[in-house]
Amino acid sequence: MQSEQTIRVEAREEVQQLRPARPVDAGARASLQDILQHHREWIGSGWEAGERADLHGADLHASDLRGTSLRDADLHDANLEGADLHDADLDGADLHGARLTAACLQQAFLHWADLHDADLRRADLRCADLREADLHGADLTEAALEGADVRGADLSAARGLSAPMLAAVQSDVDTRLPTAAQRRDDA
Numbered sequence: 001m002q003s004e005q006t007i008r009v010e011a012r013e014e015v016q017q018l019r020p021a022r023p024v025d026a027g028a029r030a031s032l033q034d035i036l037q038h039h040r041e042w043i044g045s046g047w048e049a050g051e052r053a054d055l056h057g058a059d060l061h062a063s064d065l066r067g068t069s070l071r072d073a074d075l076h077d078a079n080l081e082g083a084d085l086h087d088a089d090l091d092g093a094d095l096h097g098a099r100l101t102a103a104c105l106q107q108a109f110l111h112w113a114d115l116h117d118a119d120l121r122r123a124d125l126r127c128a129d130l131r132e133a134d135l136h137g138a139d140l141t142e143a144a145l146e147g148a149d150v151r152g153a154d155l156s157a158a159r160g161l162s163a164p165m166l167a168a169v170q171s172d173v174d175t176r177l178p179t180a181a182q183r184r185d186d187a
Contacts, residue, residue, distance in 0.1 A: 032060070036068065043071055061099075096134075121160065136176075145169050 041050025053073035061081040069089040077097045084104045092112045102122045109129045117137040127147040134154045141160030145168055152174040155161065161178055171177070 032063070036070075039073060040069060043069060056094075116154075140165070150175050 038051040039053035056074045057077045059079045061079045063083045066086045071089050071091045073093045076094045079099045081101045086104050087107045089109045094114045096114045096116045099119045100123050104124045106124045107127045111131045113133045116134045120143050121141045124144045125148045126144050130150045130153050132152040136154045136156045139159045149170045151172040154176045156176045
């Protein structure tokens, strides 16, 4: 169980109100801090109390979410461009279609995460745990992957990968790699 921590969000206001990319009722808006608190309760109670974080389509660009537990959270189509998710727990999180351009995911735990069709251009995924993650169709152009663990991950149809990038990751026979024709031709 994760200890309580202060969640800081880089924004104009001390507690940023979510600005979802999709319209919601004014009464449904909640602070990110409240959503994360309910999510911690949900995880800590074994999914019996609290509430799963629903950040589907939320604008969280440049957010400071270092070390935050977003295990099993819904971040589908969220804008996390430039967000700091260093050492965050995103085990089983739904990040498909998320915009993670230039995000810091260094040492993040993304085991079983759904990242298909995610935009990970220039993302820092060094030493990230991507075991069994679904990255098919993701754009990994210029992503830093040194030391990332992609054993059992689905990288089929991933864009922007080069042979040197693939040589810098931990993979196994269960890792589904893109075909040579899909990889960038970097030497």
